[in-house]
Amino acid sequence: MSPLPQEKIGQNILLKLATLVVILAGLKLSAEIVVPFLLALFLAIVLNPLVTALMRRGLRRGMAISLVVVVILLIIAMLVGMIASSADEFSAIYPQLQSQAEQKLAVLQHAAARFHIRLSSESLMQRLDPGAMVNVATSMFTQISGAMTQLVLVVMTVVFMLFEVHHLPYKLRNALVNPQIRIAGLHRALKGVTHYLALKTLIGLITGFAVWLVLLALGVKFALLWGVVAFLLNYIPNIGPVIAGIPPVLQALLLNTPLDAGLVAALFIAIHMLCGNMLEPRLMGRGLGLSSLVVFLSLIFWGWLLGPVGMLLSVPLTSVCKILMETTPGGSKLAILLGNGRPVK
Structure with missing residues (x-):
């Protein structure tokens, strides 16, 4: 049977x-x-x-x-x-x-003791050996x-x-077997990826330049380096700006003052809100047609599969896969699941 x-x-x-x-x-x-x-x-x-x-x-x-x-x-x-x-x-x-870290950790240990929290500054300083x-x-x-x-x-x-x-x-x-459909899909993929990467590069340059100028004004060392790091990590969606802000905040806390560290943290939050939540959606419009959940999951998936480069290219790679699914028999339904839920006009 x-x-x-x-x-x-x-x-x-x-x-x-x-x-x-x-x-x-x-x-x-x-x-x-x-x-x-x-x-x-x-x-x-x-x-x-x-x-x-x-x-x-x-x-x-x-x-x-x-x-x-x-x-x-x-x-x-x-x-x-x-x-x-x-x-x-x-x-x-x-x-x-190292000297500044020892002083700040001693103050932290003394403050934690008031709340009956035991911290060992010596064990923490061993990490800076x-x-x-x-x-x-x-x-x-x-x-x-x-x-x-x-x-x-x-x-x-x-x-x-x-x-x-x-x-x-x-x-x-x-x-190709069906060249008109396949070439049209590849053209859409290339056009979307080129548009996405070009705008990401432009927004990353604006972000890195703003970080460099403000850190320079605050007297934070390695301002240019942190500006370049902010530019590069801007390609990583969602968590890239957060990762870029951690080292300069810690450095300002050790070498400058807690007020400077708070200003640096406020700077990164303000730049992320301005560029990531206002400027980027306005310039990209509907973008690559991916849902926010898919963008976040693609970051985890491609990072696991290909490492840091996979995280940088997670959104373009997922977009190309989605567009190729739309031109493949049986893949259109899966492409709908990867989309942002808006009807195609």
């Missing part, structure tokens, strides 16, 4: 789930290869409009790509130099930081060396992608 329709449906669901598990396991195991490729892909998506704009001004594609890549490499070199300078300055003020800091610094330099090796691979991949992008429509028309 042939299986009942319900049994066939169950078998199909199990088969699809098993396929999904195999794909996710493969992505997890091959993250070292997938992550640089995804990063290069999204960098190429962001940089391609700049290359196109330069070509409209009369430059050849090769010259336009070279100019854009040189500018990006100069920006990366400036960031690396700034991080190295900040590391040297941190090593110089570390004794002061110079040997431990040296080990952390060594580990960071090792990771930076590996990242620089991947950076060369990412830049080379971006260059080849930018050279190949104008051949992509021809290849898709001749390679």
